[in-house]
Amino acid sequence: MPLIKYNFLPDIFIHPNTRKLGTIYRPYVLVKIGDGNKWSGNFIKALIDSGADHNVFPSSFAAEVGIDYTKGEYKQIIGVSDLPIDSYVNFAKIKIENKEIETVIQFGEKIQMPLLGREGFFNYFDYIKFNAKKRFLEIKY
Amino acid sequence: MDVQIYRNNENKWIATDRNYKKVLLSNKNLDKLQSSIKKSKIRDAVIMFVPSFNSTLAPQCL
Numbered sequence: 001m002p003l004i005k006y007n008f009l010p011d012i013f014i015h016p017n018t019r020k021l022g023t024i025y026r027p028y029v030l031v032k033i034g035d036g037n038k039w040s041g042n043f044i045k046a047l048i049d050s051g052a053d054h055n056v057f058p059s060s061f062a063a064e065v066g067i068d069y070t071k072g073e074y075k076q077i078i079g080v081s082d083l084p085i086d087s088y089v090n091f092a093k094i095k096i097e098n099k100e101i102e103t104v105i106q107f108g109e110k111i112q113m114p115l116l117g118r119e120g121f122f123n124y125f126d127y128i129k130f131n132a133k134k135r136f137l138e139i140k141y
Numbered sequence: 142m143d144v145q146i147y148r149n150n151e152n153k154w155i156a157t158d159r160n161y162k163k164v165l166l167s168n169k170n171l172d173k174l175q176s177s178i179k180k181s182k183i184r185d186a187v188i189m190f191v192p193s194f195n196s197t198l199a200p201q202c203l
Contacts, residue, residue: 009161010144011144011147011191011192011194012144012147012148012151012191012194013194014194014195021194023144026198028189030187041178041183041184041185042156042178042183042184042185042186042187042188043159043185043187043188044187044188044189045187045190047198060172060175061171063175112190112192113190113198114190
């Protein structure tokens with residue numbers, strides 16, 4: 001059974017106590033999105049987010065593969081803020097390594113960080129396992 | 142991976158090589174970055190958003 005392994009990737013982070021610059025490791029993966037036979041030309045660094053219900057991506061990625069995202073069903077996204085974000089639910093494909101899934105992505109203009117959520121990403125795999133101590137994740141299918 | 146490539150790109154969209162060694166292009170606006178990528182005919186680069194260094198990423202729900 002195929003197993004995809006990604007090391008967590010570092011971002012720059014200001015430590016809240018020392019105010020010094022450091023690194024914080026986050027569970028990112030590289031994906032391409034597609035529609036029909038068309039795929040994005042470059043890899044998109046997306047955050048694996050077990051707290052996200054669905055996949056959410058900036059709308060610019062939809063245009064690249066020819067998806068008119070505003071034709072999708074309108075939905076608001078809420079999170080830790082009281083301000084909802086507008087999004088549109090669209091059928092799309094996501095490719096990670098050699099695995100392609102046909103799923104749905106919510107595209108929105110105000111979305112900055114591409115997120116891969118439980119319904120639409122996690123549920124296509126046998127498991128997604130995080131090892132925060134050793135800073136890696138495994139995706140099995 | 143050298144995070145120093147992020148230092149001058151806080152809150153920007155960047156395109157890097159697959160090894161995250163070099164920033165190929167950057168822009169605060171993803172649409173504009175995508176246009177530049179298209180003009181430059183760059184392929185198989187990594188497109189990413191560099192979050193604010195003082196931010197915490199929190200989960201989203203619907």
